[in-house]
Amino acid sequence: MTVTRNPYEPVNDSITNVSRFKIIESTLREGEQFANAYFDTEIKIKIAKALDDFGVDYLEVTSPAASEQSGKDCEVICQLGLKAKILTHVRCTMADAKIVVETGVDGLRCHWHLSFLREFSHGKDMAYITKSAIEVIEFIKSKGLEVRFSSEDSFRSDLVDLLSLYRAVDATGVNRVGIADTVGCATPRQVYDLVRTLRGLVSCDIETHSHDDTGCAIANAYCALEAGATHVDTSVLRIGERNGITVRLPFTSSSSLMARMIVADVIMLRISLPKPFKLNTPFNNPITGFCAFTYKTGIHAKAILNNPSTYEIINPADFGMTRYVHCTSCLTGWNAIKSRVEQLGLFMTDEQCKEVTKKIKGVADISPISIEDTDAIIRTFHLALGTNCDSIIESVINRQGEAAQVVKTGA
């Protein structure tokens, strides 16, 4: 019997999901971590609607625990009645999980760092991590929501730790586990191997999150699907922490290739970049993009300040570039502010740093603020310790309001 086969049909094996995966669109979470991203409520709504029209399966929004406005915006997006399911991304703690269930989201994505990042980020051991993961998953499931668990920095994590933990959360009924190439160090083969191994171990779905520090994000996402991953994280224009994550459109650049070669130890360059190379650089290029070594969220800032290799696979100094820890947004944390306080030559207790962080986040919730604004709030708080510095903060907000008015009226 002659079997007629369409010669143009894709040649696939039984494991690959390259033609049947779901998109978790993270512009409103990972994208907000991009150095220059400031999304107010109106912009967030426009982005959410546009992505929903495009047909993404999920929209991920910033943690409602990040700031008051982040929480309100999360609720607003949940109430838009979009076709896409709404997810949010939080630390794997009951405190964050309890905030999430009040927002109206369809699901939660939580994570623990498993690699050496543990030491510099949160200091918890595997027993603690496993227990808290199971507790949060059971709680979220009991509320009828979807839950995904992931290990940040999966490719620099101990394989036995990672697989044991994922087997335990799979048994708890988690909907998905995630593999995250947090620092963009993985190669397509490594991604294929890890996801393929995991596919044989867990029955839940598998998600993949690929950063582009060495130009492999697209290839890595593709290989994850080939190995049986079911969900891929993306962002518009590839924006995200440092130089971002996977986008669906092909993007190549010479510096992506150079980054790949350096991490593979094929060449060791100790160069200062020639001037022409610095010109016309795409904004989120690996190594040379202005934000390739910028850290915005509090969790990242804490670990980077403790040990830069936690979130960095390439040393910026090798390329004459500088690392920058942002402390002017609603995603900032108290550890970053404490470091800024020290840079300013001031002394404050941890409690005082936490208090002034709340004030800075409150102002940054309203509109973008500059480092001068952050410094002014810190200095004022420091001066006024024991007295009330809210009036000074009000004056910063009023100044911003006036500036926005000038822009609007074109005066």
Ligand SMILES: CC(=O)SCCNC(=O)CCNC(=O)[C@H](O)C(C)(C)COP(=O)(O)OP(=O)(O)OC[C@H]1O[C@@H](n2cnc3c(N)ncnc32)[C@H](O)[C@@H]1OP(=O)(O)O
């Ligand atoms: C790889 C990624 O992109 S992960 C997503 C990152 N997203 C975010 O961080 C959202 C924006 N972040 C924020 O608004 C703030 O960082 C917050 C609200 C989450 C926390 O702020 P703060 O309490 O001021 O802490 P800060 O940001 O300085 O430090 C992070 C804290 O979380 C802890 N932590 C870090 N990772 C985890 C984790 N996976 N689970 C639980 N706790 C964690 C750290 O140990 C640290 O605790 P500490 O207060 O005892 O030092």
Ligand SMILES: O=C(O)CCC(=O)C(=O)O
């Ligand atoms: O939770 C995840 O899987 C991804 C978190 C993240 O943004 C990262 O690790 O880069």
Ligand SMILES: [Zn+2]
């Ligand atoms: Zn990320």
